[in-house]
Amino acid sequence: MTASQLTILSQTSLQDYVDCPRRFQLRYLDRLAYPAVESEPTLENERHQQEGEFFHRLVQQYLIGIPAKQIGNLANTINLQRWWENFQQDFRSLKDFGSLYPEATLSSPLGNHRLLAKYDLIAIDQEKITIYDWKTYRKRPRNEWLSGRMQTRVYRALLVHAGAHLNNGQAFEPEQIEMVYWFSDFPNDPARFSYTSAQFKRDWDLLAKLAEEITNASYYPLTDDRTKCLFCPYRSYCERGDRAGDIDQAEVEMEAEELFDVNFEQIGEIAF
Ligand code: SF4
Numbered sequence: 001m002t003a004s005q006l007t008i009l010s011q012t013s014l015q016d017y018v019d020c021p022r023r024f025q026l027r028y029l030d031r032l033a034y035p036a037v038e039s040e041p042t043l044e045n046e047r048h049q050q051e052g053e054f055f056h057r058l059v060q061q062y063l064i065g066i067p068a069k070q071i072g073n074l075a076n077t078i079n080l081q082r083w084w085e086n087f088q089q090d091f092r093s094l095k096d097f098g099s100l101y102p103e104a105t106l107s108s109p110l111g112n113h114r115l116l117a118k119y120d121l122i123a124i125d126q127e128k129i130t131i132y133d134w135k136t137y138r139k140r141p142r143n144e145w146l147s148g149r150m151q152t153r154v155y156r157a158l159l160v161h162a163g164a165h166l167n168n169g170q171a172f173e174p175e176q177i178e179m180v181y182w183f184s185d186f187p188n189d190p191a192r193f194s195y196t197s198a199q200f201k202r203d204w205d206l207l208a209k210l211a212e213e214i215t216n217a218s219y220y221p222l223t224d225d226r227t228k229c230l231f232c233p234y235r236s237y238c239e240r241g242d243r244a245g246d247i248d249q250a251e252v253e254m255e256a257e258e259l260f261d262v263n264f265e266q267i268g269e270i271a272f
Contacts, residue, residue, distance in 0.1 A: 001029045009113045011154040014210055018150060020223035024214075026234045051079045052136035055184060056120065058084060059134055063094075063102035063121060083136065083184035090187050098125040101166065108162040111211035117158050122166065129163075129172055131155050131179040140186040147193060155179055156195045157203040174200040 017024040026032045058080070062071045068088060075084040094100070101122040108115050121132040133151070146152055156179050164171045174195040181191040222238055223229070229240040 001031070007114055009110060009115050009211060009214070011117060011149075011151040014154065014207070015150040017210060017214060019228050020225075020232070021217065021220035022222045022238060023228075023232060023234060025220035026237060029220075032234065032237070048079070048136070048138070051077060051083075055080060055083050055136055056134060059087060059120070060102050063100055068092075079136075086184055086187040087134075087182075090182065094123070097123045099123070099166075104166075106158050106162045108158060110207055112215045113211050115154065115158060115207065115211075117154055119155060119159075122159065122163075124166060127176055129159065129177050131159060131177065133179070133181050134184060135181050136184045138185065140183055140189055141191075143191050143193075146181060146191050152179060152193055153203040154207065156193070157200055157207060160195075160200050161204065173197070 013024060013028050016027055055075075058071050058074060062068060072084060072088075075081045101124070102120070104119045104122045106117055106119070119131055120134050123130045123132060133155070156174070156177050159177055160172055160174050166172075174197050177195040179193045179195070183190065222240075226240065229235055229238065232238075232240070235241050
């Protein structure tokens with residue numbers, strides 16, 4: 001597949017492109033299956049990934065109306081129990097909000113492509129719109145790191161650009177929007193990002209520029225930043241080592257965590 005044939009872009013594929021064009025090529029154009037275990041210790045990480053995925057499902061079930069007690073019975077590991085209790089503590093009154101859109105999908109044309117995002121939850125309470133994203137990270141990332149991630153940029157910008165149907169046909173003002181990362185292991189310390197018209201313009205310009213670059217690209221260089229390779233599943237293709245980094249010793253711990261940050265956006269993306 002060539003870049004001009006690739007129709008769907010997402011925060012994950014754009015983040016890959018920004019981090020390493022070669023990774024973008026291998027993953028989305030060549031569609032190579034992950035050839036190496038992503039990091040050590042493998043079993044523990046796999047378990048954490050599965051629990052993270054299951055936690056997202058529990059919350060989604062709760063938000064579509066399954067009683068909390070019933071959901072609680074399904075939280076059958078120590079991690080899941082703790083996360084679910086934390087969630088209940090913080091979001092017991094969430095259903096009193098005006099309108100909730102769990103697992104909402106928004107999309108919009110972006111150059112020759114289509115930009116797609118799946119949100120854990122969009123909550124609309126009169127004039128205030130909150131994007132919630134549940135994170136089961138083992139470490140609380142710095143806000144500076146989060147604010148630069150493509151997810152933070154794409155989710156807010158796309159809600160302005162393509163969310164009018166959630167607002168009686170009228171586009172949301174960027175100033176109405178806040179994005180909240182809620183951490184299941186750090187419930188008292190969510191990361192909040194408000195939004196402005198200037199940020200929206202900056203973000204959308206960047207997204208359009210990236211989409212154009214991707215359309216016209218004929219060469220996908222390996223990143224110069226070798227720390228990106230430490231946990232990259234394609235290390236063996238690039239001769240950048242075939243042993244995964246140890247997640248406890250990484251300089252780039254958060255990016256490693258992100259590999260295990262299974263959410264509906266990523267699950268959906270595997271299928272396209
Ligand atoms: S191993 Fe490094 S250079 Fe190769 S795709 Fe991964 S991040 Fe890019």
